[in-house]
Amino acid sequence: MPRAGPSLPRLGVALGVLLFAALPLVLPTYQVSVATRILVFSLLAVSIDVLAGYTGRTPLGHGAIFGVSTYVTIYWVTVAGGSPWAGMALGVLAATGLAAVFALLAVRTSGVYFLLLTLALGMVVWGVCLRWSTVTGGENGLRGSVRPAALASQVSFYYAVLALVLAATFLVWRLVRSPFGLTLRGIRDSESRMRALGYNVPLHLFIAFTLSGMAAGVAGAAYALFNEFVSPTTVSLAQSVQGLLMAIVGGVGTLFGGFIGAAAIIVLENTVSFYTERWQTVMGLMFVLLMIFAPEGVIGRGLALLRRRR
Amino acid sequence: MEDCLVLDDVGVRFGGLKAVDGVSLRVPAGQRRAIIGPNGAGKTTLFNAVTGVVRATSGRVLLEGRDVTRLPVHARAHRGMGRTFQITNLFPRLTVIENMHLALRGLSPRRFALLGEDRLDAAERARVEAALGLSRLAGRLDREVRELSYGEQRQLEMAMALATEPRLLLLDEPAAGLSPVERAIVSDIIRALPRAMTVVLIEHDMDLVLSLVDWVTCLDNGRLLVEAAPDAIRGDARVQEVYLGKARHDA
Ligand SMILES: Nc1ncnc2c1ncn2[C@@H]1O[C@H](COP(=O)(O)OP(=O)(O)OP(=O)(O)O)[C@@H](O)[C@H]1O
Ligand SMILES: [Mg+2]
Numbered sequence: 001m002p003r004a005g006p007s008l009p010r011l012g013v014a015l016g017v018l019l020f021a022a023l024p025l026v027l028p029t030y031q032v033s034v035a036t037r038i039l040v041f042s043l044l045a046v047s048i049d050v051l052a053g054y055t056g057r058t059p060l061g062h063g064a065i066f067g068v069s070t071y072v073t074i075y076w077v078t079v080a081g082g083s084p085w086a087g088m089a090l091g092v093l094a095a096t097g098l099a100a101v102f103a104l105l106a107v108r109t110s111g112v113y114f115l116l117l118t119l120a121l122g123m124v125v126w127g128v129c130l131r132w133s134t135v136t137g138g139e140n141g142l143r144g145s146v147r148p149a150a151l152a153s154q155v156s157f158y159y160a161v162l163a164l165v166l167a168a169t170f171l172v173w174r175l176v177r178s179p180f181g182l183t184l185r186g187i188r189d190s191e192s193r194m195r196a197l198g199y200n201v202p203l204h205l206f207i208a209f210t211l212s213g214m215a216a217g218v219a220g221a222a223y224a225l226f227n228e229f230v231s232p233t234t235v236s237l238a239q240s241v242q243g244l245l246m247a248i249v250g251g252v253g254t255l256f257g258g259f260i261g262a263a264a265i266i267v268l269e270n271t272v273s274f275y276t277e278r279w280q281t282v283m284g285l286m287f288v289l290l291m292i293f294a295p296e297g298v299i300g301r302g303l304a305l306l307r308r309r310r
Numbered sequence: 311m312e313d314c315l316v317l318d319d320v321g322v323r324f325g326g327l328k329a330v331d332g333v334s335l336r337v338p339a340g341q342r343r344a345i346i347g348p349n350g351a352g353k354t355t356l357f358n359a360v361t362g363v364v365r366a367t368s369g370r371v372l373l374e375g376r377d378v379t380r381l382p383v384h385a386r387a388h389r390g391m392g393r394t395f396q397i398t399n400l401f402p403r404l405t406v407i408e409n410m411h412l413a414l415r416g417l418s419p420r421r422f423a424l425l426g427e428d429r430l431d432a433a434e435r436a437r438v439e440a441a442l443g444l445s446r447l448a449g450r451l452d453r454e455v456r457e458l459s460y461g462e463q464r465q466l467e468m469a470m471a472l473a474t475e476p477r478l479l480l481l482d483e484p485a486a487g488l489s490p491v492e493r494a495i496v497s498d499i500i501r502a503l504p505r506a507m508t509v510v511l512i513e514h515d516m517d518l519v520l521s522l523v524d525w526v527t528c529l530d531n532g533r534l535l536v537e538a539a540p541d542a543i544r545g546d547a548r549v550q551e552v553y554l555g556k557a558r559h560d561a
Contacts, residue, residue, distance in 0.1 A: 171425075179411070179420050179428040182404075186412045189401035196361060196395075197474060198387035198416030207422075 024155045032154045038266050039165045040223045045246035045258030046169050047215035053253030056188030057114045061122035063239025065213045069095035069220030070230045078144030088221035099213020107205035130232045141231030161222050168218045184208050251297025260298045314339040314478050314508035320369035322359050329355040331532035343510045344519045347529035353512045357480050361393050362386050392476030394467045396483045402456035410438045413470035444499045445469040461492040481511045
């Protein structure tokens, strides 16, 4: 963009990266794994934000895209006996292909229709994973040691995931700031004007959806190595909803908000569930409070305050 | 002279309503044409049929001799059509310069560039500056469009259509709701358009219209009522009856 970003957000990103890089030095091993989970889901939230924040279309099927990548990666290693790297590549490929199919069906819709259509497509994937038990293991899912030997320790695995998630997020960030990314925000604001200016709106949405699915697939492949277990829960609606909530909590349309949202929700889940079994109720309440006092999300709120100060 | 736009018996139906009813007209290349008519006459719907926002339910639309009746909106833009909207249609959450970028990129392959920042080359910058200079928006580049005044938004509406350098420019009530000073700016902009550009203008303000155009088409109830030179149109009894007469009643 011609408008140079304010330096404070840049500082924030730099601090965030430093913080994530320093975490394993201060955290006990168990919590390093929590931090790894945060990174994986941050990328899922970032991928969702490409659609929710930039094209103005809220997807509820990204959990399925994410989880299919997890399934393919684990299947490739545990059943087909292939290498984890090839498994991840195949997982991302499968997620991208699935996203392209979702996109073909969904790009001509918007608003609640888009939401419901992506939700329905995600449910289909969930149903297939549940029923096609010869391949997916049905309800029992697939389990096995997937992580390459070089990444056996929690800390080295954490840094590998950090590198992967940062690289993917960097590419997505470049994408949303590119000329193509600007067309997505144009579509969000006025499709009819975009068409009149010569843009093939469904084509742009198709590309955005497919690339967003690819990013979700990268997260899903990392999740395969992290969790070493996959079941229909991974592709369920709850997964899509959680990813979306993370994007919303951080701030839709801010991209990096995904990291804040994922951290907030996962940390809360881990601390609250330690004290009470009703942690979902507590989460619900927190979400309601956030929507009342900062509907634009944590980063969205921060940016709004910053703008007012200038 | 070659015709830029030809409508051949174009009709648009909404259910039982014939919003446009068998309109045939020719606009020669380079002409300034006004389309007038009372509220609900079908002027905007006719624009929509020309640009593809609605499909003509009958008849044909020819642009520079080629049939575009079945083409989608964006493909017609690539054939050289540009338009403005009666109801301001901008990108409110983007800045003025971002709006201009989108206007410029619609016809350029750079719109698919996935990585990297958007930079204008010298020729593109000149186009933006020319379009914004005409519209008096040059000092507002980094403002979000929703923060602009209504008059400024209307000017941006024009500037964006100009930046695409269309061969056929369709202006739907560009001066609607503007102050007399702002109207003068709009008519200056239209007067300064390159002579090779064909311009079709919908406008209610007779003084503005008649000082700007070569030829006037009057619609009523979706039908073509009269076509005449601007001086003849004022005195035309049928036009006075449906248009000026009605306007007087409304006032
Ligand atoms: N999408 C639509 N669906 C149904 N009816 C429509 C639609 N668009 C326009 N109409 C109707 O078609 C008729 C012509 O409308 P149109 O907007 O073309 O008139 P206009 O000449 O532009 O009027 P104005 O001067 O008020 O802008 C009106 O009766 C209008 O209600
Ligand atoms: Mg109209």
